[in-house]
Amino acid sequence: MTAHAPEPTPVVPPMPERNPKALRAAIAQHTPQLLPDFDDHWKWAVADAYDISTVPAFMARWWGEYAIARDPKLDAHMADLHHRAAEATDLAEAKALLEEASHLRYEAQRLEPGL
Template sequence: MSAERSPKALRAAIAEHTPALLADFDAQWKRDIADAYDIAPVPAFLARWWGEYAIARDPLLEDQVNRVEDEAAETTDLPRAKALLGESAHLRRAARQAEPAR
């Protein structure tokens, strides 16, 4: 059975398991969604934050994402930077697809 992926469920999961993310989540929710008249951005917002939550819950994955992104930021080799950013994007997409842990 898949876990609920509502905004309320996501916020509760972040508050319980990754509270260090909560202030950023709340600030972005307020800025991007709460005062909006259009709910179209909600699915993209939730996908991004489920990914952030999944990464924060997995220290090995978080280290891998940080290492790849740091290397991309520091390299002066454009093809290498593009490859590293592609790897980071792949890791983040995979994290967004993971079932939320309880």
């Protein structure tokens, strides 16, 4: 019997500079599945609205989305928390699972560029 080498741990890409152009480039390179929603949201919330005052809220949302999606383990953990909360029959359990997901999302949004 031959031993198999363990699968290499995926490298989590660093957070980009905190601006829409850098974030879009990082999404396109590392999490392209998010790109259509990112572009649609940008068009709706900023470009078509002709309102740059919405950029901070837009960035906060997508900063967190990218921070989670770029890390396969964290992304899977978040999906598991949401799935378990949706399936929970105990309200306290569902609430605890969603609070954990909320805490992780909050922490992801606080990441600094380069981390």
